[in-house]
Amino acid sequence: MTPICDESEFIVIGAGIVGLxxxxxxxxxxxxxKVTVLEAExxxxxxxxxxxxxxxxxxIYYTPGSKRAVTCRxxxxxxxxxxxxxxxxxxxxxxxxxATSPSELESLDRIADRARQNGVTFERLNSDQLREHEPNAxxxxxxxxxxxxxxxxxxxxxxxxxxxxxxxGQIHFESKVVAIKASHTSIEVTTKHRQVxxxxxxxxxxxxxxxxxxxxxxxxxxxxxxxxxxxxxxLAPGRESLVNNLIYPVPNxxxxxxxxxxxxxxxxxxxxxxNAVLAFSREGYxxxxxxxxxxxxxxxxxxxxxxxxxxxxxxIGEMHRSLSKAAFVKALQKLMPCLTAxxxxxxxxxxxxxxxxxxxxxxxxxxxxxxxxAIHVLNAPSPAATASLAIxxxxxxxxxx
Numbered sequence: 001m002t003p004i005c006d007e008s009e010f011i012v013i014g015a016g017i018v019g020l021x022x023x024x025x026x027x028x029x030x031x032x033x034k035v036t037v038l039e040a041e042x043x044x045x046x047x048x049x050x051x052x053x054x055x056x057x058x059x060i061y062y063t064p065g066s067k068r069a070v071t072c073r074x075x076x077x078x079x080x081x082x083x084x085x086x087x088x089x090x091x092x093x094x095x096x097x098x099a100t101s102p103s104e105l106e107s108l109d110r111i112a113d114r115a116r117q118n119g120v121t122f123e124r125l126n127s128d129q130l131r132e133h134e135p136n137a138x139x140x141x142x143x144x145x146x147x148x149x150x151x152x153x154x155x156x157x158x159x160x161x162x163x164x165x166x167x168x169g170q171i172h173f174e175s176k177v178v179a180i181k182a183s184h185t186s187i188e189v190t191t192k193h194r195q196v197x198x199x200x201x202x203x204x205x206x207x208x209x210x211x212x213x214x215x216x217x218x219x220x221x222x223x224x225x226x227x228x229x230x231x232x233x234x235l236a237p238g239r240e241s242l243v244n245n246l247i248y249p250v251p252n253x254x255x256x257x258x259x260x261x262x263x264x265x266x267x268x269x270x271x272x273x274x275n276a277v278l279a280f281s282r283e284g285y286x287x288x289x290x291x292x293x294x295x296x297x298x299x300x301x302x303x304x305x306x307x308x309x310x311x312x313x314x315x316i317g318e319m320h321r322s323l324s325k326a327a328f329v330k331a332l333q334k335l336m337p338c339l340t341a342x343x344x345x346x347x348x349x350x351x352x353x354x355x356x357x358x359x360x361x362x363x364x365x366x367x368x369x370x371x372x373x374a375i376h377v378l379n380a381p382s383p384a385a386t387a388s389l390a391i392x393x394x395x396x397x398x399x400x401x
Contacts, residue, residue: 004188004198006170008036010399011189011199013177013213015039016049017153017385018377019205020160021392026203027167029396035169036197038189040176040209045157047283048207049385051350053263053271055246056080056090056149057383060097061258064117067366067394072383073119075390076147082389083151086159089266090151095246096130098139100334104250105141111250112143121147136242138337148246150266153385172197177206180216187217187373201399202374208282208353214369214376221378223355223363224301227282227294228257230274231322232347233332239343243270247335260331271347272332277318285349287322306360355379366391370398 009030012023015037023035039046056079059072083090099108115122125133125142133144161171172191179190180202187202206213214221235242247262257276264270278298281291298304308315321327329341355363355378366387367379375395384391 005195006036006197007034008170008197008199009033010035010201010203011187011197012037012203012205013189014205014207014210015041015044015157015161015171015173016047016205016207017045017157017160017388018207018380018391019203020044020157020164021388022203022205022395023164023169024160025389025392025396026399027164027169029400035164036199037164037169037171038175038177038191038197039171039173042173044161044171045154048350048353049157050154051285051348052153052382052385053274054150054152054265055263055383055386056092056151057386058120058145058148059118059383060111060115060120060122060143060145061251062114062118062383063364064114066364068364068381068383068387069118071366071387071390071394075383075387078389079151079156079386080149083156088151088155088159090149091266092147092149093245093264094133094144094146095148095248096125096133096137097143097145097248097250098130098137098335099141099250100139102140107250108141108143115143115145120145134244134247136336136338137247138335150246150264152266177213177216180213180218182217182371182373184372200373203395203399204374204376207380208351210353210376210378211355214378217371217374217376219369219371219374219376221369221376223357223367223378224297224303225282225353226298226301226304226307226356227279227284228276228352228354229279229284229322229349230276230352231349232271232273233325233328233344234347235270235272236343236345240270242336242339242343249335260328260335262332262335272344273328273347274350275318275321275328275331276352277322278315279351282351282353284351301356303356303358303360307356307362310360352381354381368395368398375399
């Protein structure tokens with residue numbers, strides 16, 4: 001029998017922002033508890049939390065009453081307060097949402113209606129007012145959302161990790177989970193180094209691996225994580241002045257992702273993108289990274305094949321934009337016609353853990369499932385980083401129940 005190397009009240013899998021926020025909230029609720037965080041990578045924020053756009057979202061796009069809308073609003077306030085308390089740089093810079101043609105005005109009105117229902121402050125702009133905010137943006141109308149902000153979420157994760165350790169918690173890196181033994185009253189987690197951790201409750205915040213972790217725990221997640229890579233360019237040095245803050249599009253209702261936009265970063269520079277292309281690995285940050293197991297897992301999933309049958313034309317277009325800078329520039333020029341290829345230099349990329357249902361639908365809202373000894377976060381798309389402290393509070397409430 002393998003000896004138990006550590007016993008805790010709570011075991012959290014994943015040192016991304018949702019996992020770390022949950023561990024910290026558990027310590028706040030149960031001051032005498034021991035919390036252990038297991039992370040497969042060598043540092044915090046190794047994947048989605050360290051590769052996102054760094055936006056503090058207002059909640060303007062999300063369906064009123066949805067978990068995304070509610071937790072975005074409460075989570076944003078909590079995140080701003082956390083950054084203030086811990087002296088993490090952030091900025092409430094505001095953004096504009098741009099209708100580039102009359103055909104988008106009806107969708108812009110729907111966004112404005114959602115803003116009202118979600119309690120988001122905004123200002124309706126005509127074309128002249130839009131150019132006052134962003135002189136190089138082209139549109140017939142827009143919305144100015146003053147409360148949208150920017151932050152570096154990797155810095156937030158590092159500070160959360162410090163808080164967890166300062167309160168007696170442990171974070172074990174390079175501790176990929178390979179086996180889970182669950183009962184009604186306890187749970188045992190084995191890592192790749194054959195270390196065994198025992199706890200009363202498991203919280204699965206495994207992100208790109210969350211569905212597999214759920215299966216290890218004996219839970220059918222009823223979804224499959226399909227990885228989509230988002231690739232960015234950056235404005236070349238000296239051209240950052242093309243953008244003042246954030247320039248966002250009116251989403252295309254027939255396309256499941258938002259579309260390319262411009263984002264000023266808190267550490268300097270402006271990101272342009274992302275696209276949304278199928279990744280050939282759950283850690284496929286470029287075309288060269290192919291994971292045979294991950295790719296077979298995606299292609300063999302009936303839900304993905306149904307999704308692909310509905311959106312194959314869009315998917316091909318995204319792949320073309322990934323491989324062609326000219327195509328990427330053309331997409332960005334819809335928002336900023338003066339942009340040229342020489343204004344852009346290659347940037348970073350991220351991989352989004354998108355939950356897809358068996359009937360081929362993208363799971364649009366946060367998805368959390370509970371079993372006797374575990375809570376599984378199975379879908380945490382944007383604005384999960386903004387909402388992380390609020391999501392963590394919901395998880396802690398479920399633990400208490």
